[in-house]
Amino acid sequence: MKVFKTLVKTEFYTYLAYRLNFVLWRLRNFLWLVFLYFFWKAVFQGEITLFGYTKNEIFLYILFAQVVSSFVLSTATGGIGGMINDGTLTDILLLPYSFFKIMAAKEVIDKLVNFAFSIFEIFLFILLFNPEIVGVQLTWQSVLMFIISLLLATTLYFFIALNLGFIGFWSTEVWAPRFLFMVVVWLLAGNYFPLDVLPTGLYKALNLLPFPYLVYFPVKVLLGKAEVAEVAGGVFVLFVWTLIFYGFTKFLWIKGLKVYTAQGA
Amino acid sequence: MREIKRYLKIWLRLSYNSFSAMFFTRFSAVIFLLGKILRFSFILIFLLAVFSKVPGAGGYSKEQIIIVFLIYSLIDTLSQFLFREVYRFRPKVVFGTFDKDLVKPVSPLFLSLFGGADVLDLITVVIYTLVFFIFLSSLVITPLNFSLFLLFLINGVVLAAAFHIIVLSIGILTTEVDHLIMIYRDVENLGRIPVDFYDKALRFVLTYLLPIGIMMTVPAKILFGLWNVKILGVALVVSLAFFYASLRFWGYALQKYSSASS
Numbered sequence: 001m002k003v004f005k006t007l008v009k010t011e012f013y014t015y016l017a018y019r020l021n022f023v024l025w026r027l028r029n030f031l032w033l034v035f036l037y038f039f040w041k042a043v044f045q046g047e048i049t050l051f052g053y054t055k056n057e058i059f060l061y062i063l064f065a066q067v068v069s070s071f072v073l074s075t076a077t078g079g080i081g082g083m084i085n086d087g088t089l090t091d092i093l094l095l096p097y098s099f100f101k102i103m104a105a106k107e108v109i110d111k112l113v114n115f116a117f118s119i120f121e122i123f124l125f126i127l128l129f130n131p132e133i134v135g136v137q138l139t140w141q142s143v144l145m146f147i148i149s150l151l152l153a154t155t156l157y158f159f160i161a162l163n164l165g166f167i168g169f170w171s172t173e174v175w176a177p178r179f180l181f182m183v184v185v186w187l188l189a190g191n192y193f194p195l196d197v198l199p200t201g202l203y204k205a206l207n208l209l210p211f212p213y214l215v216y217f218p219v220k221v222l223l224g225k226a227e228v229a230e231v232a233g234g235v236f237v238l239f240v241w242t243l244i245f246y247g248f249t250k251f252l253w254i255k256g257l258k259v260y261t262a263q264g265a
Numbered sequence: 266m267r268e269i270k271r272y273l274k275i276w277l278r279l280s281y282n283s284f285s286a287m288f289f290t291r292f293s294a295v296i297f298l299l300g301k302i303l304r305f306s307f308i309l310i311f312l313l314a315v316f317s318k319v320p321g322a323g324g325y326s327k328e329q330i331i332i333v334f335l336i337y338s339l340i341d342t343l344s345q346f347l348f349r350e351v352y353r354f355r356p357k358v359v360f361g362t363f364d365k366d367l368v369k370p371v372s373p374l375f376l377s378l379f380g381g382a383d384v385l386d387l388i389t390v391v392i393y394t395l396v397f398f399i400f401l402s403s404l405v406i407t408p409l410n411f412s413l414f415l416l417f418l419i420n421g422v423v424l425a426a427a428f429h430i431i432v433l434s435i436g437i438l439t440t441e442v443d444h445l446i447m448i449y450r451d452v453e454n455l456g457r458i459p460v461d462f463y464d465k466a467l468r469f470v471l472t473y474l475l476p477i478g479i480m481m482t483v484p485a486k487i488l489f490g491l492w493n494v495k496i497l498g499v500a501l502v503v504s505l506a507f508f509y510a511s512l513r514f515w516g517y518a519l520q521k522y523s524s525a526s527s
Contacts, residue, residue: 024444031451034467035458042323042462043315050318129464176293176300183300187307198314 007097007105011076012113026117029070033125036062036192041131051197057223059131061194063122064219069191070118072153072214076106080165081174087262099253107158139224145231146222152238153214159245160210166249169256190216194225210241275371276379283349283381298385302392305338308457309396323462328403330458333485335397337457340418340480341450342393344425346386348378351429355442361524363437374515377433378426406488413497414488420504421480427511428453434511434518456481476503 040062044055053061080103083089092099125131164181168174188195188211195216196203206212217234220226226234287294312334316327325333354377357363366373406414428449436442452475455463460471460478472478479500486492 024441024448028444028448028451031448031455035455038462038464038467039322039458042458043319045322047319050315171292173290173293173296176290176296180296180300180303183304187304193311193315198311202310 007102008109011106011109022113022117026114026121029066029118030121030125032192033062033066033121034129037125037129037131040193051194052225053194056132056134056136057225058194060133060136060223061219062192063125063131063133064222065191065215067115067118067122068150068153068218069189069215070114071111071150072157072218073185073189073191074110074114075157075161076110077103077158077161077165078178080162081168081178084165084168084256084260085172085174085263089260090262103162104158111154136223138222142222142224145235146218149213149218149221149231149235149238152235152242153218156210156238156242156245157214159242159249162249163245163252166252166256169252169259185211185214188212189214190219194220210245213238213241272371272375275375276382279376279380280382284384286381287384294385298388301385301389305389305393308334323459325459325461328400329485329489331400332397332404332488333459333482334457335393335400336418336421336485336488337453337481338393339390339397340421340425340484341453342386342390343422344429346383346390347422348426348429349383349386350377350380351433351442352446353381354433354436355440358437358440358442358522363522364524367522373519374430374433378429401488404489407490410487410490410492413492414484417484417487417497417500420500421484423508424476424480424504425453427508430511430515434514437518437522453477453480459485473503476500476507479503 037059040055040058044050044058048054050058080089083092092102095102126133164178165174167177186192188206188209190212195206195212198206213234217226217238221231221234309331312331316322316330319327321327322330354363357366357377363373363377366376369376429446432442432445432449435445455471456477460468460482463471468478483492483496483500486496
C-alpha cells in the first residue's frame with residue numbers, strides 16, 4: 001500500500017508539471033457540456049417528457065454523465081502502445097514493482113484529478129447557466145448501486161484500455177485503433193445522451209456490447225430510471241464483462257511479453 | 266494570376282506528397298476513415314431518432330436541423346482536408362525547423378496552412394456532400410438562395426482558415442498548438458446546431474467574437490430563405506474583419522519567432 005501511495009504521489013506531481021495541457025483538456029469537456037445543454041434545452045421547448053425523461057432528468061443525465069465519464073473513461077494507459085514500440089516499456093519492467101501496479105497507480109491519479117475537475121466544472125456550469133435540475137430525488141439504494149456499478153465500470157474500462165495498448169506488441173500502428181475505439185466508446189457509452197432515445201432495435205443491440213455499461217448504465221441507476229431487476233442484471237453483466245476482459249488482459253500480456261523485443265530501448 | 270497558378274502547382278505537389286505518405290500507413294488510414302464515417306452516421310441516426318418524436322427545435326424543423334449539422338460536417342471536413350498541416354506545426358516551432366519554411370521562396374503561411382492536405386477528409390467530404398444533397402431534396406430551394414449559400418459556404422471555409430491562422434500564430438508565440446486546435450474544434454462543434462439555440466450572451470460571442478454562427482448557421486439560414494441584406498452585410502463585414510485580424514496576428518507572431526531550438 002505504501003508503494004502504491006508513493007506511485008500515486010509521483011504521478012500527481014507529473015500532472016502538476018503539465019497543468020496547462022490538463023486545463024485545456026478539461027476546457028474541451030466543458031464546451032461539450034455547453035453544447036449538449038443547449039441542444040436538449042431547445043429539443044425540450046414545449047415538451048414535458050420525451051423518451052421517458054423530463055427536461056430536468058435529461059439535464060441531470062448530461063451533468064452526471066459528464067462526471068461519470070470523466071471518472072470511468074479517463075485513462076493513463078494511452079501511451080502503452082508507444083512505450084512498447086519505442087522500447088521504453090523496459091524501464092517499467094526493470095522497476096521492482098509490477099507493471100499492473102504502476103499502471104493502476106497512474107490510473108487512480110488520472111481519474112481522481114479528472115473527477116475533481118469535472119465536479120468543479122459542473123458547479124461552474126450551474127452557476128453560469130442555471131439549468132433546471134431540481135425535482136429529481138436520489139435514494140440511498142440508487143446511490144449505493146451507482147457506486148458499485150461505477151467501480152465495476154471503471155475496472156472494466158481499465159482492462160479494455162490496457163488491451164488496446166497491448167496492440168503495440170504486434171503492430172506499430174497503435175494510434176488508429178485507439179482513435180476508432182475512442183469514437184465508438186464516446187458514442188456508445190452514453191456520454192452525450194441516454195442511449196434509450198435510440199431506435200429500440202439499435203438500443204437492444206448496443207446492450208449486447210460492454211460500452212453502455214460504462215456511462216449510461218451507472219447514470220441511469222443513479223437517476224432511479226432502472227427497475228430492480230434491470231439494475232441487478234446490469235451489475236451482473238458488468239461483472240461478467242470485467243472478468244472476461246481481465247482474463248483477456250492477462251492472456252495478451254503474457255503472449256505480448258514473449259514477442260517483446262525492447263526495440264529502440 | 267501567374268502567382269495563383271504557381272501556388273496551385275505547389276499545392277498540388279505538396280498534396281500529392283502527403284497522399285503518397287499516407288499510403289505507407291494504409292491500415293491506419295482505413296481505421297481513421299472508418300472512425301470518421303461511424304461518428305458521422307451515429308450522430309445522424311441520433312438526430313433522426315430525437316426528431317422522430319418532436320417536429321423540430323428552436324423554431325427549426327427536423328430537416329433544417331439536420332441540414333445545419335450537415336453544413337457543419339462539410340465545413341469542418343473541408344477545413345481539415347485543406348488545413349491538416351496545422352496539426353503538424355508544433356514540432357516545427359519546437360525544433361526550429363520552421364526556419365526552413367521561412368527561407369523558401371513561398372509564403373510560410375501558405376506552407377503552414379496548406380502544406381499537407383488529407384486525402385481521408387477528401388473521401389469523407391464526398392460522402393457528406395452526397396448525404397447533404399439527399400436531405401436537401403426534401404426542401405424547396407430557390408436558385409438565388411443556393412447561389413448565396415455556396416458563397417457563404419466558401420466564406421465559412423475562409424473563416425475556418427482564419428481560425429487556423431490564429432492557432433498557428435499562438436503556436437509560434439507559445440508552442441501550444443495541439444490542444445488549441447482541438448479547442449478550436451470544440452468551439453466549432455457548437456455550430457453543429459443553429460446558434461439561435463444558445464442564450465443571448467453566448468450567441469453574441471459565437472456571432473461576433475468567434476464567428477462560428479457566421480461559418481455554420483448563416484449558410485444554412487440562407488438556404489432556408491431566412492435571410493435579409495442586413496444579415497448578409499453583417500456576416501461579410503465580421504468575416505472580413507476576422508480574417509484581416511488573423512493575418513495581422515500572424516504578422517505579429519512571425520516578428521516574435523525566436524527560432525529557439527535551431
